[in-house]
Amino acid sequence: MVVMVHGDGAVEASQGxxxxxxxxxAADAGFATLSWSKPGVGESEGNWLSQSMDDRAAEVSAAIDxxxxxxxxxxxxxxxxxxxxxxxxxxxVVRDRDDIDAVVAVGPAINWLRQGRFNLLTELERDxxxxxxxxAAVEESDKTRELLERGASFSDYRATAAGPDAMSKxxxxxxLRNHRADATADLAASASLKLPVLLxxxxxxxxxDVAETExxxxxxxxxxxxxxxxxxAHSLARSIVEDNEVIGTITAVVWPRALLGAGVIDDYTxxxxxxxx
Numbered sequence: 001m002v003v004m005v006h007g008d009g010a011v012e013a014s015q016g017x018x019x020x021x022x023x024x025x026a027a028d029a030g031f032a033t034l035s036w037s038k039p040g041v042g043e044s045e046g047n048w049l050s051q052s053m054d055d056r057a058a059e060v061s062a063a064i065d066x067x068x069x070x071x072x073x074x075x076x077x078x079x080x081x082x083x084x085x086x087x088x089x090x091x092x093v094v095r096d097r098d099d100i101d102a103v104v105a106v107g108p109a110i111n112w113l114r115q116g117r118f119n120l121l122t123e124l125e126r127d128x129x130x131x132x133x134x135x136a137a138v139e140e141s142d143k144t145r146e147l148l149e150r151g152a153s154f155s156d157y158r159a160t161a162a163g164p165d166a167m168s169k170x171x172x173x174x175x176l177r178n179h180r181a182d183a184t185a186d187l188a189a190s191a192s193l194k195l196p197v198l199l200x201x202x203x204x205x206x207x208x209d210v211a212e213t214e215x216x217x218x219x220x221x222x223x224x225x226x227x228x229x230x231x232x233a234h235s236l237a238r239s240i241v242e243d244n245e246v247i248g249t250i251t252a253v254v255w256p257r258a259l260l261g262a263g264v265i266d267d268y269t270x271x272x273x274x275x276x277x
Contacts, residue, residue, distance in 0.1 A: 001067060001075050002026045002104075002272070004035035005060055005093075007084030010048065012037040018235065022081065025265035029272035032074050034067055049170040052177050057092035064097070077101045077276055084108060084207065084234065088178075091186035094193060102196045102275045104268065107234050109208045110216050112181040113145060122206040148179045184216060191220045198271045200228045200236060200264065207234040228267050236260050 004019065013035045014020065026033045039046030039059075051059070060080070067073040079102045082090035087108020094100050109115035120141055124134050140161075147157050154169045161167070167175065199217050201210035217225055230236045237260055 001073060001077070002031050002033045002079045002081050003060060003064060003067075004033060005056075005080055005082035005086035005089050006038060007082075007086055007107075010038060010041045012042045018237070021260055021265050022268065025268045026272060029269045030276055031077075031079070031272050034063060034073070036063060047170065049174040051174075053088040053181050054092065056086075056089045057096070060089060060093050061097065064093075064099070068099075075099075079104060079272060079275060082106065082108065087213075088112070088181045088183050088186075091183055091190045094190035094195065095186055098193070100193070100195060102198070102271070103190075104198045104200065104271065105217070106200045106236060107202060107205055107208050107210065108183065108199075108213055110183050110213055112179050114212070115208055117141065118209040119207050126206060145179075148176055151176065184220075187216065187220050191224070194224055196271070196275060197221050197225050198228065198268070199225060200230060200267075202230050202232040202234055202236050204232060205234045226271065228264070230260070230264055232260060232264070236264050 002022075004013075004022070006015070014023075019033075019035065023033050037044040038048035039051065040048055064075075064078060068075050078100050080090045080093060080100055081104040083106040087105060087110070090103055090105065090108075094103060120137060121134075124137055129137065143160055144157070147160070154172045157172050158166065197217065199214065201208075201214065203210075214227055218227075
């Protein structure tokens, strides 16, 4: 069984169809896939923005326990698939359990604040920001980081932040709760179990410094790590698919595997098949 651990955002169980190729790839290797909508998304109760990374890990662990107790769900081999923000969740689950057999990590970050700064700078570069615009954006980001570090209230944040990109109260509380996240210690603790790890990163990732991620994963997992570089964006989707919603939707319906860079699902299927053996 593959357990899907979502990234950031209001994600429902199929990620609007973007998970379809992953579901197919797992099935080709003889794996069922377990996925569910985040709290407050679709029919789910609650609010995903009220969660810490520890809360998210506890939710994943509860889902695994449910599957094991169900009796009719194949759990003889359990693989955690995690994307982006799941990079701070999956290692906690592995660290605390003894029944995980492998991990697939898609574009995970190491440090929350460094990831945010990397994303800011790459987006500014993409948009062709002038030196003045870049300096102003970094100063604004630094002000927000100072507020986070001193645990400022939402009203304090709103007193300094304006415009359409300002965070809502729920989002501010979520970031305040999680901004100190760093995966290094949990990754090191999970490495003691010596599980195979497949790290898949997009060469055009503007969200995460995948070079840093690869360095950290390699230093911790060593020979148990396999790395797949993809000519794609943060989600491993082809750039034209990620940047054009219409093309992405049509592709998801007609040819799901074409959403992702070449060979991604074949490598995923091969990795799962090896785990099953």
